[in-house]
């Protein structure tokens with residue numbers, strides 16, 4: 001797989017400490033960008049202002065630095081870019097591409113649970129898509145979310161790691177019913193504004209990508225390319241969580257490991273070095289080959 005110069009980024013949500021899976025994704029995102037001689041940015045996806053605490057942000061930055069990762073310019077904070085998100089939202093509203101949705105989470109869940117119905121796959125059933133003005137008036141007691149009209153658009157894209165991926169997009173929520181821009185809007189607007197050309201992130205977000213491509217297309221953006229890297233899982237195949245033991249860098253350091261050893265384990269777990277080797281960050285950079293990533297995730 002050829003290395004393509006493309007501005008990259010890592011965009012964690014600072015709602016807890018980074019676990020080893022997040023750190024492996026960060027390492028890979030950094031390697032993709034830096035090995036191609038590209039700029040690399042760090043953005044804190046901190047729209048959840050309650051959970052995103054300053055000490056968590058500081059802890060995440062310290063862990064990334066301890067692994068030898070660097071980034072260009074200042075850290076970007078999503079929460080400080082509200083005006084940009086609002087302007088994008090307004091453009092979509094002005095273009096007539098959105099509609100208010102009064103459904104509660106529960107109503108959507110119940111509708112999508114209808115067995116054998118057209119929504120058995122869990123898609124939005126379109127309840128509010130074509131409300132008459134009097135039906136809309138009846139919902140006025142509730143603050144609506146805003147949805148982008150998707151009309152079951154199919155999106156196919158070629159992921160640099162996962163290959164061809166096809167998804168059907170329903171009507172994506174682009175503003176939540178508390179008025180804040182939704183994640184799928186903010187991520188797309190920020191990546192575009194930051195000039196991101198390649199998004200490297202965990203493959204748990206592969207399914208969210210067609211929706212983000214729809215948002216990008218509706219805003220007239222050239223979308224970035226994507227590389228969804230394998231998510232690190234526990235030995236039981238589940239997402240990493242506390243019950244898997246020491247899963248943060250801090251916990252590993254407390255057990256007497258050094259940051260370089262943790263980095264080497266992360267690299268070995270995805271085939272970038274042999275188990276037991278201790279490559280420096282520069283050695284990892286020099287030997288980085290994205291085609292060696294197509295391996296099942298293993299726990300370091």
Ligand code: GLU
Pocket residue numbers: 010011012013045187199200201202205
């Ligand atoms: N902030 C998101 C997360 O931590 C990732 C966003 C992205 O990489 O596009 O799950």
